[in-house]
Amino acid sequence: MELVRKAQQGDILAFEQLVFRHDKKVLSIAARYVTSADDAKDIYQEVFLRVYRGLKKFRFKSEFSTWVHRITVNVCLTQRSRRRRTMQTLFLDDRNEEDSEAHGEIRDPAMGPDHQAVNADISSRIEKALGGLSPKQKLVFTLRHYEGYKLNEIAVMMNCAEGTVKRYLFTATRRMRDQLKDAI
């Protein structure tokens, strides 16, 4: 709280420390939600610029982390790819080797080439199915399954009722199962 107050008074060092405390979560959410590193970085930057601009209006009515996560959710939901290559990287098939190695998609060397190919195909189909969901369904789905947030935590982040989150997740899961029934 002291750090937030210092940052509100214009202390840029305090602001940077706040960024360092919360940015891993923000980047993680962004990176799971989009499929290109550039878009993830765009979301990250937009979140912290909004935090920076809105910091003086923060009134401690919620946890600072909750506020940052709410902004993250809003930015994800309104995000439009600013970088053209995003459309080309929507599906894993189109990703080049260099990009995937650069951003941590390290494949298990113990896994045979056939197994790797099957896994890549399944991941590709999951991403394609995710791309067919509405932004809210997709966000709830990735927050729950890939980021491990509980339904009540997602409800706080999205500023809606837990029942609404449950409905998004239920619909998303049903649609994903339909899409992936012959894959997994």
Added chain:
Amino acid sequence: MTHDGYRDLLFLSASGDMDADGQAVLERHLQTCLRCRKEYEDLRSFHAALVAHRVGIEPDERLLAEARQELRLALRRERAGHPAWSGWFNPGAIAPLYRYALGAAFTLAVGFLLGRSLFLPSAAQETPRLASPFPAGGVRPEEDETRITNVHFVDHGRGTGEIEFTFDAVTPVRMRGSIDDPKIQKVLTHAMLNEENPGIRLKAVNAINRQGVETQDVETKSALIKAMEMDANVGVRKEALNALRRLPFDGEIKKAMLRALMSDSNPGLRVAAINALDSARTSALGMDSDVLDVLRQKAATDDNNYIRVKARAVILEATRQ
């Protein structure tokens, strides 16, 4: 409970969102209902397969470092007063139809402005000259002439016999004097912060640095700090940092050095900031916890290996004493 009710419970349990009471109710039902048990197993294996095949980008350290670096630059632009989105405008991202429409609108606008400037009489074209009212002394007009531009009529004087207009009177001025002269410093600090040409900004900082401003003039110090933190040109930032090192080390300069160390994109400048903080160890402020905290952070997270090593060495030296 109906089958639909149990389906909700199945879904919650498979995704790990069921409380203990609900789980007990569901398990009792699963012992007697084959259809629900099959559905439950399918759902669980579906969730397990999803988690096994992660999607999106892995948010690794490299991506985090890149994101932080880009954020620093965006924040710098934000603090300098330029909106961060100005760098994001990407004509390529505009849909083709809109691109043509925007192109046509832009051509029309350029045509209109060209026509206006060619065919409308402009007061600025005349550029009449006036004798300058500048006083004698260290400051004198370059050619004893003032250039008049941008004449704008407020009142054409119909009926009253009086007219009213505004204009810009630009007079080239030559100044000569000591670097400690407040008037000279004022002009230099103005040039340092406002000149568009980075060469001029660098010369202004150089002039202050070369002569060494002994006085603790608040405005000069504040201008140097602004130049060090916000100038787009790294040469200007470095020269401003060097000039600040010649001033007595105080809390304001310490904070500025810490901000430069935390945020500057140039490793050379970050190293210079560490050196400045290190050499100020013997000052009254010494190496306090603020400095040590930032150095520890840099020792752990800076992208540049040399800076990490340097920060560690300074911490070691400071804590040994």
